[in-house]
Amino acid sequence: MDITLTSVGASYNLKHRSVLGMLWLQTHFANDTWELICSGKVNLNRESSESLYSDATAAGLSVSMLPSVVLN
Structure with missing residues (x-):
């Protein structure tokens, strides 16, 4: 897994899970957002998440869009 997108x-929520995922994200986002991306503090809307998913998987990365989980 290179990148995860977890429903919140x-x-x-966007997180890199491998060096490849981190490098790919670094080449696709502005430098001023990189610190937030590294710390896992970036949330994307559904449309942006689906676009990122399509672009990253087309580039050969392993990306997972995870639903939120509620435990009772």
Whole structure:
């Protein structure tokens, strides 16, 4: 797994899970957002998440869009 997009309400939390995922994200986002991406503090709307998923998988990365899980 290179990148995960985990559902958080109406958005998806973006996290890199491998060096390849981290490098790919670094080449696709502005430098001023990189610190937030590294710390896992970036949430994307559904449309942006689906676009990132399509682009990253087309580039050969392994990406997972995970639903939120509620434990009772």
